[in-house]
Amino acid sequence: MPIATVNPANGETLKTYEAMDEEELERRLRLAEATFRTYRTTAFADRARLLNRAADLLDEDRAEIARVMTTEMGKPVRQARAEAAKCAKAMRWYAEHAPELLADERPAESDVQDSGASHALVRYRPLGPVLAVMPWNFPLWQVVRFAAPALMAGNVGLLKHASNVPQTALYLEDLFHRAGFSEGCFQTLLIGSGAVDEILRDERIKAATLTGSEPAGRAVASTAGEMVKKTVLELGGSDPFVVMPSADVDRAAEVAVTARVQNNGQSCIAAKRFIVHSDVYDRFTERFTEGMKALKVGDPLEEETQVGPLASEQGRADLEELVDDARRGGATVLCGGERPDGPGWYYPPTVLAGLGREMRIHREEAFGPVATLYRAADLDEAVLIANDSPFGLSSNVWTREAAEVDRFVRDLEAGGVYVNGMTASHPAFPFGGVKRSGYGRELSGHGIREFCNITTVWHGA
Numbered sequence: 149m150p151i152a153t154v155n156p157a158n159g160e161t162l163k164t165y166e167a168m169d170e171e172e173l174e175r176r177l178r179l180a181e182a183t184f185r186t187y188r189t190t191a192f193a194d195r196a197r198l199l200n201r202a203a204d205l206l207d208e209d210r211a212e213i214a215r216v217m218t219t220e221m222g223k224p225v226r227q228a229r230a231e232a233a234k235c236a237k238a239m240r241w242y243a244e245h246a247p248e249l250l251a252d253e254r255p256a257e258s259d260v261q262d263s264g265a266s267h268a269l270v271r272y273r274p275l276g277p278v279l280a281v282m283p284w285n286f287p288l289w290q291v292v293r294f295a296a297p298a299l300m301a302g303n304v305g306l307l308k309h310a311s312n313v314p315q316t317a318l319y320l321e322d323l324f325h326r327a328g329f330s331e332g333c334f335q336t337l338l339i340g341s342g343a344v345d346e347i348l349r350d351e352r353i354k355a356a357t358l359t360g361s362e363p364a365g366r367a368v369a370s371t372a373g374e375m376v377k378k379t380v381l382e383l384g385g386s387d388p389f390v391v392m393p394s395a396d397v398d399r400a401a402e403v404a405v406t407a408r409v410q411n412n413g414q415s416c417i418a419a420k421r422f423i424v425h426s427d428v429y430d431r432f433t434e435r436f437t438e439g440m441k442a443l444k445v446g447d448p449l450e451e452e453t454q455v456g457p458l459a460s461e462q463g464r465a466d467l468e469e470l471v472d473d474a475r476r477g478g479a480t481v482l483c484g485g486e487r488p489d490g491p492g493w494y495y496p497p498t499v500l501a502g503l504g505r506e507m508r509i510h511r512e513e514a515f516g517p518v519a520t521l522y523r524a525a526d527l528d529e530a531v532l533i534a535n536d537s538p539f540g541l542s543s544n545v546w547t548r549e550a551a552e553v554d555r556f557v558r559d560l561e562a563g564g565v566y567v568n569g570m571t572a573s574h575p576a577f578p579f580g581g582v583k584r585s586g587y588g589r590e591l592s593g594h595g596i597r598e599f600c601n602i603t604t605v606w607h608g609a
Contacts, residue, residue, distance in 0.1 A: 151311045151338055156222035156457040157447055157492045165314050168338050173347070176335050180277040180304050181352045183332025188274050188302040192250075195300050196243035202327035203239035206232055213288065213319055215449065220313045221284045221459040222493070223411055224448045235292040241575040242596065246300035249593040250600070266609045272600040274302030275378070276354035281344055281368060283360045284310035284459055285414045290359050291320055293573070295334060297596035299324075306353070307336045308344055310360075312459065345371050355379065355599050359416070362584060380588030380598050382416065382580055385541025386513045387571060388534035389419035390556065392527065393427040395546035395568070401435035404519075407544065407570035409443060409497055412456050413517035414463070416585075417542050417564075417571045420514055423522045423533045433501065433521060437482045440497040440519065445488075457493040458516050464493045467516040470509040474500050474520075477507045484518070511538060527552055535561045541581035542571040563589075 152164040168176075206213070214228035223231070253270040260268045278298055282290045291307060298305050309317035321336040337347070341364070348356055348371045355378040358368045365383040372379040389407060391400045407419035424432045448456030458464045464487070471485055484498030501521040503510055509520055524530035534543060542564035545556045557565050563581040564571060573579045573591060580589040589595050 149311045149340065151314050151340070153220050153315055154312060154460075155219050156459050157449075159461070159491060159493070162219065163315065165338050167340055167343070173337065173339070173343075176306065176332075176337065177277070177347075177350060177352050179332040180306055180335060183330055184274070184276050184304045187304060187330065187333055188276075190302070192247040192300070195302070196246070198324075198328045199239050199243040199296060199299060202323055202329075203236040203243070205323055205326055206236045206239070209319075209323070210236075213316070216315050216319065217287055217313070218448045218456070220316060221287060222448050222457040224453045224456050226451060227411060231286060231289050235288045238289075238292055238575040238591075239296045242296040242300045245593075246297070246596060249596050250301060263606065264609060266607045268604070268606045271603045271605055272301070272597060273603050275599050275601055277304050277306055277352055278599050279306050279308065279344075279348060279353050279356040281308045281356065281358040281360060281364065282310065284313045285411055285416075287313040287316040288320070289573075291317075293575070293579075293590050293595070294357050295320070295324070296575075297591075298599055299329070299333060301596050301600055303599055304332055305334045306347075307334070308339055308341075308347070309336065311340060314338060344368065348372060348377070349375055353377070357588075357590075357599075358382070360384075365586060378599065380580070380590065381586035382541075382588075382590065383584060383586040384416045384513050384515075385539040385581060385585050386420045386537050387417060387539075387542050387544065387562070388537070388560070389422045389544040389570075390524075390530050390534060390546065391422070391424045391428060391432050392530070392545075392547035392549065392552055393425050394548040394552070395428070396548075397428050397432050398435055400546040400568075401432050401439060403570050404432075404436050405439035405443070405497075408440070408519045409455050409517045412448075412458060413497075414459060414515050416513075417573065419519075419544050419570065421520050421522060421534070421537070423524050423530050425524055425526070425530065429521075429523045433482070433499075436519070436521075437499050440499050440517075441483045443497050443517075445494060445496060455497060455517055458495055459493070461493050463515060464495050467495055467514060467518060470512060470514050471498060471500065471518060474503065474507045474509045477504055479503055479507065479509075482521075505536070510536075513539065527555060531556070531559050535559070538584040539581065540583035541585040542566065544570055 250272040324334040482499040484496035543562040578589040578594040
């Protein structure tokens with residue numbers, strides 16, 4: 149895949165870049181290793197000052213970088229501005245909270261004495277250069293939610309971004325440098341995916357984090373396992389959105405539309421499978437389908453646009469295959485389902501009902517504005533349908549019954565359960581999944597400690 153900016157609204161190639169050669173990659177790896185030796189000893193206050201400065205610069209650049217993101221991957225520009233603002237918020241959150249999240253931990257005095265020590269503690273120390281392999285769908289946020297905690301922990305980062313968002317990738321490197329971080333603290337590697345394996349094998353890389361497809365995750369995990377290096381993987385999802393009879397059905401249907409089509413439906417934590425109790429199924433389906441039909445699809449640079457194009461021609465073709473397979477299997481298309489005429493990689497908001505387990509879309513992630521509807525006779529069946537997926541990233545539950553909430557929290561196989569609202573990431577809450585959605589956590593204290601050497605310090609009596 150070429151390293152290029154291709155506008156998904158019209159297919160026009162705007163900029164192309166040559167991949168870095170081996171000499172430049174070697175220079176950057178040497179620089180990362182050398183920088184870590186000194187950066188790891190800097191004080192939290194100094195790291196926080198630099199990260200807060202990066203947040204300020206990002207706020208100043210918000211409109212400009214939003215247009216870049218929209219041009220590179222098709223995100224509606226209002227959502228792109230919101231993404232930039234969220235990144236600045238996360239930077240400030242980690243700048244403020246890192247000292248307490250990584251503070252020395254003191255074991256109970258009775259345990260210290262029992263171990264024969266005069267005193268003991270647990271200290272969080274940085275690992276070293278961390279390789280981040282990041283996707284195009286949230287080209288700022290996916291990187292910042294790795295970079296902010298990693299830098300505050302004293303690590304340095306090397307970014308291999310998706311090949312269709314090179315301008316965003318280069319902007320991020322420039323942003324951290326303008327904020328005052330030394331060149332080796334954060335570097336963008338303009339390379340193809342084929343070069344990742346060799347870099348990950350380099351002894352100077354101490355760990356890796358990847359957000360992306362299952363094949364990419366398997367490849368990185370395999371190499372990292374062979375090299376005995378820590379990894380965090382977030383590999384997508386097919387999140388359930390369960391609606392029970394006690395729910396505010398109209399509100400649930402309204403939120404369901406946003407939950408499905410955020411970022412043009414190209415979000416790992418977008419709700420994708422809508423599992424509705426039989427008592428409210430018809431009402432929810434009517435409201436939800438009306439909402440999907442009413443969405444404004446168009447030029448993502450226009451302020452009124454709610455759904456823009458998919459990021460790539462291949463992505464649209466993959467989505468069409470899933471819909472066509474379901475249609476051939478007997479699914480009912482309640483709206484959408486047909487590629488529009490004209491330029492760009494657009495696909496309409498689509499609702500499918502009457503799904504069967506043999507259909508590909510039941511097992512595979514639909515990365516675009518396509519929703520699947522399921523009818524559940526009771527809570528037990530709703531849980532069974534929700535868990536009948538290889539993925540387990542997050543989940544959404546709509547009910548006013550406390551006992552039902554407890555049951556869903558206990559039994560849903562997911563890294564998050566959001567009650568009477570849609571899944572959204574926040575720097576204070578851990579983010580990640582189970583099953584084929586990956587392992588490890590980003591964000592919160594759990595995320596910043598993923599790439600730390602958790603060190604026991606013991607002093608004899």
